[in-house]
Amino acid sequence: MEYHLKKLVTHYRKALQIKPDSLAVYEKIAELYYEQGELDKTLEVCQESLQIQADLASAPKVLNKILQTLGFEGEEITAFQNLLQSKLVYESFHLLLSCSEEVKIAADVKTWKDAIVLGYDSQKKNQWNEAITAYMKAIEIEPSLSLSYYELNSIISYCTSLEQNELSRIIASYHQIIQGRLTPPYADVALGDMLTKQGKITEAITAYKTGIDKTIYPNKKYTNKYIDCPKIYNVSFLIIGMGKAGTSSLYHYLCQHPQILPATDKELHFFNKNFDLGLDWYLAHFPPLPVEGGFLTGEATPWYLGSYEVEKKVFQLFPKIKLIAILRNPVKRAISQYYMSLKMMKEHRSLEVAMTSELEILKGVGDPTKVSDKYWQTEKGYLWLGFYFYFLEKWMTLFPREQFLILRSEDLSSQTEKTMKQVYDFLEIADYSLLEYSKVNSGSYSKTSNELHQKLSDFFQPHNQKLEDYLGMKFDWE
Incomplete structure (x- = not known):
């Protein structure tokens, strides 16, 4: 099934080379990525379509669906759509979450957005272990979004207080969370950075190359x-x-x-x-x-x-x-x-x-x-x-x-x-x-x-x- 969907995406990407301004084709590609659970790519395609015609009414209909799935409501959806017209996908996530009202986090985090906000809050307080746990939870809830991996990796890369045994524990948990799930290329890059910090250079090289491969095959640049x-x-x-x-x-x-x-x-x-x-x-x-x-x-x-x-x-x-x-x-x-x-x-x-x-x-x-x-x-x-x-x-x-x-x-x-x-x-x-x-x-x-x-x-x-x-x-x- 997954192979069939990827083949269809390739087919529609070729159609865009013939007719690059076709909003209907963008709609189809966005829907296919959504069906595969690749939410980052879905949003990227929505953004591409908005560059063709900067009118929210012309955005792929799946955009509202995906934002609702991720827990956005009402005015948040409108705010995100406006950001998406002029910003990178990652920046849109970051700006929306940074500018939104603080979310009261219960002990039992239920959405990826709650986990991200908890991670931000912990970072501000220099509570590094709590922040790492929060971002790992966000990845567990929604493994297809790059934002959690970026934030997790930034902490681990710059946190000098992490012991090697604790880093090993984090890597083991990370492996377990993402194993067999659809994850963005940056998930493997983040893994490579963690392995590098651990001194496992050969394994890190493999992780980086896996991330590169994930970038290559679905990308229309690569014929x-x-x-x-x-x-x-x-x-x-x-x-x-x-x-x-x-x-x-x-x-x-x-x-x-x-x-x-x-x-x-x-x-x-x-x-x-x-x-x-x-x-x-x-x-x-x-x-x-x-x-x-x-x-x-x-x-x-x-x-x-x-x-x-x-x-x-x-x-x-x-x-x-x-x-x-x-x-x-x-x-x-x-x-x-x-x-x-x-x-x-x-x-x-x-x-x-x-x-x-x-x-x-x-x-x-x-x-x-x-x-x-x-x-x-x-x-x-x-x-x-x-x-x-x-x-x-x-x-x-x-x-x-x-x-x-x-x-x-x-x-x-x-x-x-x-x-x-x-x-x-x-x-x-x-x-x-x-x-x-x-x-x-x-x-x-x-x-x-x-x-x-x-x-x-x-x-x-x-x-x-x-x-x-x-x-x-x-x-x-x-």
């Missing part, structure tokens, strides 16, 4: 010709920086291109944190590429640009790789990173105190890229990461200039389609337009005082001038 042809594991491009400059949006837009095959995660941190796990571990996060060409894959870890000796490791393994750096006004970038740290409770100083403290230290440093260990004991690198010239100079001593594409973050925001054409030309793939360019992972915060902003701008002015002279391009940062 029979792709599936049957000889393939190799390789990485075509890296987005190396800079953090808080639009790398999430850039990578998201790129991954919508029919010739770009996404990695299991946007940020793999291989060259700055996980290099000792080995090349096989790294390559397992990417779909294999046809020997004859036609497809590309890559990742975006925005801290590669400024991380110590990362350029040497990349050159060692991928000397011909294409490198993309997107740079933002370093003052605005620093302030954005500060507020991200504040939100994540990694920063407790005021903006003025944090920036002034770092500014006073960096004023006396000859080579800004060579700060002492003492600097990192008090500072977070908000300003330090804005020394783009010094970082790029190190990369460009190894890689030729033609392997780099340098973008202005401001251009990606204000001239998105034109900027993406630059990216496609650089990667030597066909031009491709999206119906909408929604910003991903953007933040908002209060206005900085003119005095502080000017002080920081004055500090960066000579460094920005060096960058412009070195690259032969204008950034016009005030």
Whole structure:
């Protein structure tokens, strides 16, 4: 039965290639995914149809059915539908649950939504074991939704207090919950991350490759010709920086291109944190590429640009790789990173105190890229990461200039389609337009005082001038 349904989905996907604006075909595909219990894919198809015609009345009828099945009611359904028109499926879940009124959780959690909200609440209180239990419960209740796996994995990845025996217990329970059930590809990626943390690298590689396979076979990007042809594991491009400059949006837009095959995660941190796990571990996060060409894959870890000796490791393994750096006004970038740290409770100083403290230290440093260990004991690198010239100079001593594409973050925001054409030309793939360019992972915060902003701008002015002279391009940062 399952094979028959997948065959029908493939049939209707082919019909979309002939008539890509057919809402009736989207309706059929959404219904088929719903019958298979693949709720994430159902919602993705509903979102696709809303991109064709942004009218809730034209959305697949199964959308209301699925939301009711998941426990949404009345105004919640309308709110979710509106979010779905402009947001990613995962973001829609996250925003709706984050913005909705707090749910009173009984000891006996009955719906996946209750379990997720309980998990969020436990996270806020740093009750990690309770949060893990809540997300595992959400997976048990509804195993086809990616959201629970994302949240569970984020806790396990960053929770340093987990003992190995406790991690083993979690993995065993996780296996038992998802065994024999229809789960999204990210379920296997999360398992791979847990096994990696446990040091079981061979098993982790298998889990990552299983997640990749689950992505490949139902995806319309992958034709029979792709599936049957000889393939190799390789990485075509890296987005190396800079953090808080639009790398999430850039990578998201790129991954919508029919010739770009996404990695299991946007940020793999291989060259700055996980290099000792080995090349096989790294390559397992990417779909294999046809020997004859036609497809590309890559990742975006925005801290590669400024991380110590990362350029040497990349050159060692991928000397011909294409490198993309997107740079933002370093003052605005620093302030954005500060507020991200504040939100994540990694920063407790005021903006003025944090920036002034770092500014006073960096004023006396000859080579800004060579700060002492003492600097990192008090500072977070908000300003330090804005020394783009010094970082790029190190990369460009190894890689030729033609392997780099340098973008202005401001251009990606204000001239998105034109900027993406630059990216496609650089990667030597066909031009491709999206119906909408929604910003991903953007933040908002209060206005900085003119005095502080000017002080920081004055500090960066000579460094920005060096960058412009070195690259032969204008950034016009005030």
